[in-house]
Amino acid sequence: MKKMTYIALACALALTGCVTTEGGSASGLSAVVSALNTTGAVGSGGSKTENKVGAAVDVFKAVTVSDEELKSVALQYRAYGDRTEKLAPPNNKYAQRLERLTRTHVNEDGLQLNFKVYLSKDVNANATADGSIRVYAGLMDMMNDQELLGVIGHEIGHVKHAHTMSAMRTAYMASAGRKAVAASSGTAAKLADSELGALGEKIFTSQFSQSQETESDDYGLAFMQKHKYNVKALESAFRKLASLSGKQGGLDQMLSSHPDPGSRADRMRDKIGGKK
Template sequence: MHHFRLHFLAAAASAAFLLAGCETLQGIDTQSLANVGGTAVKAMSLSDGDIVTMSNESCTAMDGKNKVAASSSAYVKRLDRVVKGMPATINGKGADYKVYLTEDVNAWAMANGCIRVYSGLMDLMDDDELRGVIGHEIGHVALGHSKTRMQTAYAASAARGLAAATGNSALKALSESQAGELAEKFVNAQFSQSQESAADDYSFDLLTERKLERKGLVTSFQKLAKLNEGSASGSSLMSSHPPSAARAAHMQKRLDKGA
């Protein structure tokens, strides 16, 4: 790791302590306090193996918190049909699809190949649109964005570690279910504008390579843009940066150019 990154993270942790104020720091377990900075630093040095392990645990935790559609479900059968022809592996990890039965409009993918699609999204999208969104999520994994997102989720536990050191029992209880916490942090985190745009282009290129319909990338974002009007949804699909309308326009421009 570059030394400047280590110094930056250490400084950031120190700044958090100072902002907390002297009274807050009184009586804090010094070992727990030291672990806060260590967590932030460790997050940036997690190996690919660490990320996969954490993704395995986080995905299992999310499956336990949600209603997973049975293999006989019409949703699962439709998803199987939609992803036929899509990559069976991503960065060497097998693609593992499941459907969550919920009205929420969302989908996400982790670095271990865990891909989860919400039935609310499936109800909103036709097959081509759904395939485009899934290609986008695959792009986040293939391009390393999901790894970075997990690092960010892990680093976020540093703040909870500081609070737990002050004796906050609720946060201590949360720390006992780290996998669930990481999963929630991961799913609710936002990708950067450049990452979202890169994943859009990845999906477009993937569909082009596989000779699959690409128009769904335009209409899916148009639907999300319309749905997002006046919505306070926190899902990564709904809280789009850049806005869904702009992303739809970019996909249309590529279609018009034929590339």
């Protein structure tokens, strides 16, 4: 029976090439090992061997779920988030401002994007694999239009370079979603609200890698250059975040999941030729 555990584990690891998505920024091996550790499929002792086999097989099935199927899971999560967060209605001033800024970017770089505002004082923005980008009112209050566009460009970069897809796959494999995959023969299934909530927590409490954040920062700068926006705005956006570090609770989520904004501001300054 123990041998079967290692066979199932080997099969899961053999598929790691399938989870390396566009941009090559995520490690399939890391994703699978993380999921197996979370489920208890990697460990010692023989008393729970059958459970370990089952967990490894579940991950084996989850890792084969296609990007399109994971996008459908992301859509489910966003629908859940839009129900549970305070979503700005179309006639709200925040929603109108965001629509004005993003109306020409819904098909940016071959993507299908949608933008909405959460009426929260949190200073945050995030993106998911389906192309949904959510901006929080607290961030909009802090940023001028050009700075906000810089942050939006950064979030688009996470979608374009498939960082969001990699994060979704890792979270899905480590969540109850993998059980739904197992029950539906390797196809992403409809999740309950409790499962979607747990999935979102796994996605947004985990960090993108330093290289992924750098790649998205560079994409954001290129986005600003492409559309002839103020290229210094992304630097100033990071300066604002750095100045509020440790002063406002609403920043906790963004700062805990992103590299030091002061260093990122310096890097943007250097890239546009503004070295001190």
